[in-house]
Amino acid sequence: MTGTATMGVSAFPTPGGYRVAWIWAGFLAGSLVVTWFGEYWSWAVTFPRDWNVPLRYWISDFMEWLIKDLDFGLFTFKEMTRSFAWLLEWPLAFASRLLVTGFSFSSDPTAEAVLQPLPWIAVIAVFTIFGHWIRDWKLALLAGTCLIYLAVFGRWESAMVTLSAILIAVPLGIISGLLIGILAHRSVWFGRVIEPVLDLMQTTPVFAYLVPVLFLFGFGPVAAMIATMIYATPPMIRITMLALSQVPTESIESGLMSGCTPRQLLWKVMIPSASPGLMVGVNQVIMLSLNMVIIASMIGAGGLGFDVLSSLNRLAIGSGLEAGVAITLLAIALDRLSQAFARRGLEIHRGKENSWVRRHPHLTAAAAVVVFAWIISTFLPFVRSYPEGWTITTSGFWEELVKWINVNYFDQLEAFKTFLLLNILIPVKRFMLATPWVVVVAFVVLLGYRLGGWRLALLTGSLALFIAFTGGWKKGMVTVYLCGLSVVFAAMIGIPIGIWSARNERVHRVVQVCIDTLQTLPSFVYLIPVVMLFRVGDFAAMLAIVAYAVAPAIRYTDHGIRQVPAQLVEVAKSVGCTRGQILRKVQLPVALPEIMLGINQTIMMALSMLVITALVGTRELGQEVYIALTKADTGRGLVAGVSVAAIAIISDRLIKAWVARRRAALGLSGT
């Protein structure tokens, strides 16, 4: 960190370079003194237990009061949240009847369905036709194939349970995100309040707020959906705020000149003009909702996530993998469709002289297929539900593969692991745990001050103190160690791949598919084989974190290098630079801010993996959150969760401040 910080500074006509050196020298000396006298000043080394603020108990008590005692007179708080859940249950029940159970129109819940659910053939047809309508046959084929996989691998019913939840959660997330975003754009005050809330929503591990969500909204699919929305909506809010603020002033002025009311201005001018940006948000909501499928199934959403968990509990690796790939394919289908939808301009006007059917061929075709399939499904059972005999599975192969690796290569893997553990992991962990907390806090404050002035120093310092005073210091340091090392490894792997992929179109395409898969494949799927090959412990956890968090490092590096202005590269060529020189002297330095943003994302994703790694037994804040979940301890979970968020926010702010300085130094615009 110090290295990069001073590097950033050196690009400036150093404002008081000596002073900087003095500050860091002072810090170093101070740290040494504290460590030296650690025996006498034990309070400065390990955080004293009796300084802890019992925040977690206060939160738990508050929650209890909220649920048991708060009464608004006409109704209690719990009744209010429960009615809200009840409202959300209607659309969800409708979607799940449409896709999974069918409509019985009877008051008896066990009655046979009168109207069958949408036959699988019809769903596949609708997706395919939709793909064709949005773009072309290629997209249609992609969407169709993804769905056919679900049927062929015997995941149809689970997939429809998941899809029905997604079909409700995503539009609700989009609408609420859009509305909150508009509100935040209009009111400066609200915008300022919402910012830190969004930070917390995006960085607090989901497990931390599952317990309060369960208390307030009850067990079941609705609670799972609400948790999904909390997780998936913030990007939509942020993107709405950004997109609205980027609407060209000319558009707004011309709207005003033609006499728009504020409402018309918003809905007829600003929203349409911002819609490409907004669609990025829609895409994010879809992807994040699918990311939540596993966790949602832990609190009763069922579907594919449940398949993954129950397979892995039986150690049926292959069948877990197949269910995990089903989630990935569902995500890819929905992602590609929504992206194509975003790019698809306005529809060509086909003239009114043609009949309605002629003007809407896709809609007509889809309706015809649905009605036809629905009718024949009453006679032909294989149209109604995909016959079990037609399914295939590859699960045996995967189990054999893992077994083969395990039996033949375990010793080599073990040697590699032991080497890394003894030489890197364990020493770093010891160092992190031995460093006096006072020194760490001082370091964070100083870094904040150097990069962003007093305000940043105040923020980073108080967040670090929050972790210390709420009793999470030790686990916090283990968190920093585990994530920090994972991020270093992820960067060491991701940046070279990103560079390679930026310079070679074919590699680029392969890499894109790989990182899309890594990001949507539930990490639990590869966590269990990793445990089989590397045993429970920090190393297995780190591998899983690196696998998940490497994607943004690759993506941003690729993107950053591609964005280097072509003129710069041309100039370098004209003065006779070799390809290697261009890369080292021009492309990398210019792309560095973008790469650092990628690293920032890598850190965020590494932190979000913590709750998952807690499942293989790491002892950090993620474990604290997980324990709190199983003990239904609201306060404990939230405090640990917010501590994780604090670490995330500290690193995010520091990196962004550094990037801003660096960009200014390079004379790039601050996009």
Place this chain on the structure above:
Amino acid sequence: MPKNRYRFPASLVVGAAMLAGSSAQAAVESTDPIILTLHNWTGQYITTTIMGRVLQEMGYNVKYQQADYLAQFAGLESGDLHVAMEMWETTGKDAMEKSLATGSTVDLGETGMQAIEEWWYPIYMKEKCPGLPDWTALNDCAEAFSTAETAPSGRYLGGPVTWGGYDDERVEALELDYEVVHAGTDAALFAELESAYQRKAPWLGWVYTPHWAPIKFQGEFVEFPAYSDECYSDKSVGVNPNMAYDCGKPRGWIKKVGWKGGEDKWPCAYSAIRAFTIDNQAMGTMVGEVDLEGKSVEEVVEAWLDANKDTWTAWTQCN
């Protein structure tokens, strides 16, 4: 608290649900679905499905709901969930007692199954450590059970910290030369066992029964000094006069727990749930059929229901 007539939708919800249910079978007290919780192990699916099927035979509506083993108590207390079929003394006693103390949940009696949880090793380890299963042999074999990170101490893979079990204390009290490593989940624990078993490699860890692992893998439980309440609570009792936990783990009941309100709502159903019993043997066979032979839970449960009609019809005679 007197119910306010004009209370906002929550009361409407109940009303609507009651109206919706009223036209179904008249034989039972209420046709509102009885919600049984499902966790994440096969044995529990089987007991829950058996109970669910029996309740259906009695004319009740049944719904299954996925819920976390311990987090479910929040739902059982509020009435969102109604019945949990397996609460193990060994892992869930504290949570259960805490919940019963609120007065919102009710103990529905034992399932008849006995939970055994103890240190366990694959049978091939007996060659490397002939003194087993006696616990005193453990220290002689510490090296055999060690890994690079723990050597020369042995390595014992304990359950998730949330399971309790006092293994760290046990190691200290019995002066065992072992390092306790905690797995984060059931799946991680048995993934390691499977891996070691494939390689015939040393492994020592927390195994419990009824579970598929001791059926699939051959092995034995370590025999520690027998458990007693005093051994856990009184330092002077046991092998080590200065420390507690110097004995094995308790073998315990597996109980059913329910939402208190259900007792008045479906008295006959609750009496059937109270009457439910099954033994380890029958349970182990069914778990094996599902997890090792790949049959579906429903299939196995139907077979059991057919073969044991007398047993379960006896449960349904409420009085």
